Amino acid sequence: MLKLHEDYLRSILFGLEDSLVSTSGVVVGMAAATGSNRLVLIAGLIAVSVEALSMGAGQYLSERGVHELDKAHTDNLVVGATLMFACYLTAGLLVITPFLILPFPASAFAGAALPLVALFWLGYFKGRLVRVPPGRSGLEMLFIGGLAALLGMGVGLITKSL
Numbered sequence: 001m002l003k004l005h006e007d008y009l010r011s012i013l014f015g016l017e018d019s020l021v022s023t024s025g026v027v028v029g030m031a032a033a034t035g036s037n038r039l040v041l042i043a044g045l046i047a048v049s050v051e052a053l054s055m056g057a058g059q060y061l062s063e064r065g066v067h068e069l070d071k072a073h074t075d076n077l078v079v080g081a082t083l084m085f086a087c088y089l090t091a092g093l094l095v096i097t098p099f100l101i102l103p104f105p106a107s108a109f110a111g112a113a114l115p116l117v118a119l120f121w122l123g124y125f126k127g128r129l130v131r132v133p134p135g136r137s138g139l140e141m142l143f144i145g146g147l148a149a150l151l152g153m154g155v156g157l158i159t160k161s162l
């Protein structure tokens with residue numbers, strides 16, 4: 001099996017996890033506040049594309065700092081930034097997909113549940129990849145990422161009463 005560079009693995013996991021958590025907060029909050037799939041899609045697309053670009057840039061710049069400090073790093077900065085961007089975008093689009101294909105409010109329930117399911121499987125496959133117990137890895141990702149996602153959704157729900 002092709003060995004995945006540890007810095008690329010971090011970009012992939014970070015991009016997917018962060019996107020699942022933060023996009024779900026935005027879309028569930030928007031769904032609760034507006035009850036409109038169309039407005040959720042607009043807000044979701046803006047949030048996902050802006051964040052994916054920002055995370056790619058942030059990955060490049062922060063990893064560049066690490067490389068300047070530690071000359072032993074051999075990973076390519078552009079590859080790491082591209083992986084971050086692509087993973088963030090992919091997971092974000094996954095989270096907003098229910099609002100494209102399901103009527104409201106089924107879309108909102110799917111938009112809340114889908115990221116939690118995806119977080120578990122992300123942790124599960126990470127566990128298999130790095131050879132730690134996958135079920136435990138999946139639950140860890142579900143609890144830590146899921147807690148952040150639920151808090152994000154809570155912030156979104158609070159804004160409904162504004």
Ligand SMILES: [Zn+2]
Pocket residue numbers: 007063066067073074075
């Ligand atoms: Zn590096």
